[in-house]
Amino acid sequence: MPDLLTIAAARRAFTTPEGKTFQALDGIDLTVGDGEFVTLLGPSGCGKTTLLRAIAGFEQIDSGSITLDGRDLTRLAPHQRPVNTVFQSYALFPHMTVARNVGYALEVRGMARSDRERWVADALDKVGLGDLGTRKPSQLSGGQRQRVALARAIVAEPRLLLLDEPLSALDRNLRQAMQIELKDLQHRLGIAFVFVTHDQEEALTMSDRIVVMRSGRIEQAGAPRDIFRRPATRFVAEFIGETNLFAGRVQNGTLVTDAGQRIDLPAGTPEGLATAVLRPTDFALGTSGIPGRVTRAVYLGADLHLHVAPDSGGPDIGVVARDAANAPRNGDRVTLAYDPASVHVMAGVA
Amino acid sequence: MKISLTAFAGLFFLFIYAPLIVIVVYSFNSNPVNMLVWDGFTLDWYKGLFGIGERTLDPNQRAVYLESTPQLIAALKNSLTVAAVTTLFSTLVGTATALAVTRYRFRGRTVYTGGMMLPMMMPDIVLGVGLLIFFSTIGMQLSLLTIIIGQCTFLTSYVFIVVQARLAGLDPALEEASADLGANEWTTFRKVTLPQLAFIISMDDLVITYFISGTGSQTLPTFIFSMVRRGVKPEINAIATLIILASIIIAALGLWLNARASRK
Amino acid sequence: MTPRTRGHLALLLSPVTLFLSVFFLGPLIIIAVYSVLTPGLYGGVEWSFYHWNFGRIFGWADGLVEVFEPVYLQILLRSLGLAFLTVIICLILCYPVAFWIARLPQRARIVFLFLITLPFFASLIVRLYAWLLILKPSGLLGTVFNAVGLEAPEILYTQTAVILGMVYIFIPFMFLPLFSSVDTLDRSLIEASADLGAKPWQTFVKVIVPQTLPGIAGGSVIVFIPAVGNFIVPDVLGGAQGLMIGNMVEQQFLSSRNWPFGSALAMVIMAVVLAALMLFTARACKAGAAR
Numbered sequence: 001m002p003d004l005l006t007i008a009a010a011r012r013a014f015t016t017p018e019g020k021t022f023q024a025l026d027g028i029d030l031t032v033g034d035g036e037f038v039t040l041l042g043p044s045g046c047g048k049t050t051l052l053r054a055i056a057g058f059e060q061i062d063s064g065s066i067t068l069d070g071r072d073l074t075r076l077a078p079h080q081r082p083v084n085t086v087f088q089s090y091a092l093f094p095h096m097t098v099a100r101n102v103g104y105a106l107e108v109r110g111m112a113r114s115d116r117e118r119w120v121a122d123a124l125d126k127v128g129l130g131d132l133g134t135r136k137p138s139q140l141s142g143g144q145r146q147r148v149a150l151a152r153a154i155v156a157e158p159r160l161l162l163l164d165e166p167l168s169a170l171d172r173n174l175r176q177a178m179q180i181e182l183k184d185l186q187h188r189l190g191i192a193f194v195f196v197t198h199d200q201e202e203a204l205t206m207s208d209r210i211v212v213m214r215s216g217r218i219e220q221a222g223a224p225r226d227i228f229r230r231p232a233t234r235f236v237a238e239f240i241g242e243t244n245l246f247a248g249r250v251q252n253g254t255l256v257t258d259a260g261q262r263i264d265l266p267a268g269t270p271e272g273l274a275t276a277v278l279r280p281t282d283f284a285l286g287t288s289g290i291p292g293r294v295t296r297a298v299y300l301g302a303d304l305h306l307h308v309a310p311d312s313g314g315p316d317i318g319v320v321a322r323d324a325a326n327a328p329r330n331g332d333r334v335t336l337a338y339d340p341a342s343v344h345v346m347a348g349v350a
Numbered sequence: 351m352k353i354s355l356t357a358f359a360g361l362f363f364l365f366i367y368a369p370l371i372v373i374v375v376y377s378f379n380s381n382p383v384n385m386l387v388w389d390g391f392t393l394d395w396y397k398g399l400f401g402i403g404e405r406t407l408d409p410n411q412r413a414v415y416l417e418s419t420p421q422l423i424a425a426l427k428n429s430l431t432v433a434a435v436t437t438l439f440s441t442l443v444g445t446a447t448a449l450a451v452t453r454y455r456f457r458g459r460t461v462y463t464g465g466m467m468l469p470m471m472m473p474d475i476v477l478g479v480g481l482l483i484f485f486s487t488i489g490m491q492l493s494l495l496t497i498i499i500g501q502c503t504f505l506t507s508y509v510f511i512v513v514q515a516r517l518a519g520l521d522p523a524l525e526e527a528s529a530d531l532g533a534n535e536w537t538t539f540r541k542v543t544l545p546q547l548a549f550i551i552s553m554d555d556l557v558i559t560y561f562i563s564g565t566g567s568q569t570l571p572t573f574i575f576s577m578v579r580r581g582v583k584p585e586i587n588a589i590a591t592l593i594i595l596a597s598i599i600i601a602a603l604g605l606w607l608n609a610r611a612s613r614k
Numbered sequence: 615m616t617p618r619t620r621g622h623l624a625l626l627l628s629p630v631t632l633f634l635s636v637f638f639l640g641p642l643i644i645i646a647v648y649s650v651l652t653p654g655l656y657g658g659v660e661w662s663f664y665h666w667n668f669g670r671i672f673g674w675a676d677g678l679v680e681v682f683e684p685v686y687l688q689i690l691l692r693s694l695g696l697a698f699l700t701v702i703i704c705l706i707l708c709y710p711v712a713f714w715i716a717r718l719p720q721r722a723r724i725v726f727l728f729l730i731t732l733p734f735f736a737s738l739i740v741r742l743y744a745w746l747l748i749l750k751p752s753g754l755l756g757t758v759f760n761a762v763g764l765e766a767p768e769i770l771y772t773q774t775a776v777i778l779g780m781v782y783i784f785i786p787f788m789f790l791p792l793f794s795s796v797d798t799l800d801r802s803l804i805e806a807s808a809d810l811g812a813k814p815w816q817t818f819v820k821v822i823v824p825q826t827l828p829g830i831a832g833g834s835v836i837v838f839i840p841a842v843g844n845f846i847v848p849d850v851l852g853g854a855q856g857l858m859i860g861n862m863v864e865q866q867f868l869s870s871r872n873w874p875f876g877s878a879l880a881m882v883i884m885a886v887v888l889a890a891l892m893l894f895t896a897r898a899c900k901a902g903a904a905r
Binding site: 017056057058077078079083084085087089091092093094095104105107108109152153156 | 809811817
Binding site: 367442446471476 | 625629630641642726740745782840842844891
């Protein structure tokens with residue numbers, strides 16, 4: 001994938017009303033490939049929205065550069081940048097019809113009305129809203145508004161689409177449907193997406209690559225599977241999905257925590273301080289492994305979520321097990337089996 | 351862009367305030383012929399207002415004092431009387447009407463909500479001459495009473511509009527005056543802000559009062575208007591300065607009370 | 615509705631109903647009646663129908679007793695023009711300032727909003743008088759121009775002075791509705807417009823103006839109504855050149871004592887204002903339906 005967008009050493013500081021300086025972007029280096037779906041993921045205040053707004057041009061970066069397709073965008077005003085944005089609030093123009101909203105980008109660049117109508121109809125078709133062109137945004141449902149915002153942003157065929165938590169206002173079912181649809185659309189259009197979200201599930205579902213941010217820096221960037229299976233830091237491991245972390249010292253292929261819990265590691269793990277990452281789904285109820293007692297069993301439908309207090313002491317371990325007639329209950333003794341080869345070790349992280 | 355906007359705003363405020371500052375400064379200028387050529391500081395014009403000036407008999411007629419200080423005092427008294435009665439009447443009646451249309455749904459409600467806008471929307475000159483013909487037709491002598499009646503017509507409408515807008519944004523439960531923050535603000539609004547607004551508008555009314563004030567019932571604005579019509583005189587600067595000062599004090603006081611109420 | 619609430623309602627509504635039907639509707643009706651009555655000799659009135667009051671203004675006078683005097687039509691048009699220009703200038707002055715204040719931090723906003731409304735509390739006639747001081751030949755403007763060796767422009771007793779005076783006293787009327795509209799403007803709409811490639815002027819014309827239209831229209835109407843029938847400002851600053859229809863009304867009532875003709879002129883003012891209001895409500899309804 002050839003590079004489309006390159007951000008180099010971007011920094012941006014804000015001054016809070018109390019007069020303190022707050023580094024929203026603290027040296028960001030990032031490239032986005034042509035047609036790639038990149039998600040910026042992180043808690044609120046991590047700088048993901050600032051980064052998106054910097055790409056769109058709503059925020060100027062203090063230093064660093066932003067290039068798109070070899071063209072330097074750093075000092076260009078938003079209207080001069082060939083990128084489009086889907087806003088969190090959708091920001092549809094209330095006084096215009098859906099069709100005029102969608103055709104706005106074409107209207108302002110002076111496209112003839114007849115051509116415009118064709119392009120608008122085309123864009124509305126792509127998002128599945130073919131027959132709503134004459135309505136006003138206030139007459140639409142949340143999901144429909146979302147699609148209009150999308151159609152409006154893609155109508156001029158930008159190379160890069162920026163999406164600022166576009167699904168956060170939708171209810172859960174609609175959100176899941178839209179995730180799939182959006183991914184599908186992105187694939188068909190071949191436009192690169194930079195997608196901002198704080199929802200890790202959304203990020204895992206949709207992205208080609210996830211960029212986890214924290215305090216204005218990139219904590220880790222990689223494919224969803226890598227981010228999930230092989231987190232580089234404690235922060236990433238804890239932010240993405242539920243996780244069990246065992247911090248301790250590695251000796252002879254075994255990690256020993258301060259509490260005395262022993263975790264077998266893949267062969268050849270170097271000695272020293274490290275943290276082992278085991279997802280709740282990595283455990284099975286077996287006969288050999290970590291012994292403990294169930295302190296809480298939460299019924300989740302097909303699955304059962306167990307909190308297990310290990311006999312060795314230390315924090316509870318989260319485990320997901322299939323629900324069955326003989327499933328353990330509160331107070332039952334269990335043994336948590338796992339495959340040492342699949343344990344991810346963050347070397348040097350304590 | 352941002353700098354030019356700030357510069358524009360600066361000029362805007364200069365435009366708003368410069369004329370007022372000019373009046374104040376030159377009310378202390380002792381040059382009576384060309385008031386804007388500074389000739390030294392004086393309080394003579396203020397003294398003249400209260401009839402304690404010494405330059406009344408200036409042989410060169412340089413200082414022209416008010417023909418009659420009692421006239422000014424009478425006009426001020428008239429204004430205060432009219433404003434007090436008008437404020438009382440219009441706030442009571444206007445608030446009652448606003449309560450009725452916000453609390454109850456009844457037939458003819460839209461007649462009230464729409465009709466109450468009319469006196470405010472009517473050009474004051476039309477209302478003024480209309481009242482003049484009306485009073486003369488029914489044979490009512492022009493007096494302070496006719497001024498009060500005339501001002502009450504549009505002030506009741508004004509109070510209604512303001513209170514209705516306020517009530518529309520208020521929790522209905524607050525009318526029961528439950529002792530929480532909103533109730534406190536509402537009380538301040540009803541007892542301070544609203545009467546203050548009505549009082550100031552009444553004190554400042556010129557057009558309607560102009561048409562329906564008889565010879566003996568001049569108010570402060572009509573009195574100053576007739577002075578201004580007869581030409582610029584240094585004493586007007588002094589009166590004007592006192593009026594500006596009084597208005598600023600009243601407005602600031604109201605704002606302070608308001609801020610105090612909303613902080614509680 | 616229970617008898618009790620009915621009684622309550624009657625108690626709340628009867629004072630206003632009584633008062634306004636006598637002292638507001640009464641004058642309106644009587645002025646309408648007067649406008650078609652015959653002016654008597656010596657300032658009186660004869661209770662017989664007479665349509666030439668309006669004829670005198672609009673040009674179908676009989677030519678014997680009443681003569682068509684185009685001056686009234688001219689002055690009416692001038693009043694419309696001056697009021698219109700006042701509205702436009704108020705708009706041009708207030709719009710940028712409204713934006714500027716809307717972007718200030720909370721505390722500064724309160725201060726500047728207060729500063730804009732403050733002069734509104736100082737008497738109208740005092741504020742007009744200030745301009746008389748500035749504009750008169752020996753006034754501030756003349757003094758400043760003379761000091762640098764220039765001829766001062768003659769503004770006093772021209773239409774420019776009338777516009778200046780009206781703009782000055784009506785600025786708060788324009789500012790407050792405009793500001794509330796600008797302040798509630800959704801900033802993300804401006805960003806969306808720029809994002810879609812609209813140049814700043816396109817964003818202004820296509821998004822900002824339509825979105826703040828309620829404030830623009832409201833402020834314009836509130837300024838236009840008192841401006842078009844104004845007689846104080848032209849009286850103080852306008853001189854013969856700056857006479858407006860309001861001055862004509864005042865003249866008919868207080869010096870010429872032709873009340874029926876004055877009433878006809880007042881009815882014309884009312885018609886103009888009603889037309890402006892209807893235009894405004896029609897637009898507001900349309901905008902309301904669009905929302």
